[in-house]
Amino acid sequence: MLALSSQLNTYLFLAAFLFAAGLYGLVQRRSLIGMLISGELVLSGASVNLMAFNHFLAPDPTVGQIFTLFIMGIAAAEAAIALSIIIAVYRNYQTIDAEDLHDLQG
């Protein structure tokens, strides 16, 4: 039990859990910010996965770290854009509940 940190499967299961929790949140959350939080969880699951493979399997252990750094940059940009869109939506509709935003429904 105490040697879990040196096994690849521990990290993979944890990454799968983070991904699944993010998916659950994406489906279940009704507010836009809740969905954004769940999206961040999905991204972090992907990052943990890459870092685990990088540490245990990759021939060049810098690749995964660089990939994770780029994911962080993308996630920061995504969060900034998504938050400003959410604020703009809130100004126009006075709500961030996805089910109250009817105007774009076909």
Add this chain to the structure above:
Amino acid sequence: MEQTLLSAEGLSGLIFLALVAVTVIGALVAVAAQRLVRGIAGLSLCFIGVAGLYYFLNSPFVAMMEMLIYVGAVCVAIAFAIMLAEPRSEDKVGKTSGLGAVFGVIVGGLAFLGLALADKHTHWAGAPSKLNSGSLTEVGKALLTSYSLVFELISLVLLVAIIGALVLAQSGRDK
């Protein structure tokens, strides 16, 4: 392999278990909390746990960036957005539909089961030898040689994101 609890390996194993628990509990709080403020607290807890995992994966620099960018910047930005735009949660509690939660559990559970089974039934073949130690020096060299184009591109993406966020937040300001 028997390890005593008070040896260095045993203590680091305990810390690892604590980090895993922090990550899992944080993720659960982030997706299941009724109020968004609690959700963002859970998210930052989860990111702190993930940063600890990166430390165990022999990359302290990525762990530091995780703390700096995710916990320090992204979570705080989301917290500000929640303060600006969170609906009054009291009249929200009764409105949550059970159907969404059921679908969420099905989708999330299936995804977890599929990924976990795929992990379990795959034989991962490791690389015969490592090209370098994966230290921060090597990461820096690779960033400025092999990945310099991506490095430039991501700074461009961030610049565009900053300008876009400013423009988006500016429109409708006078309402």
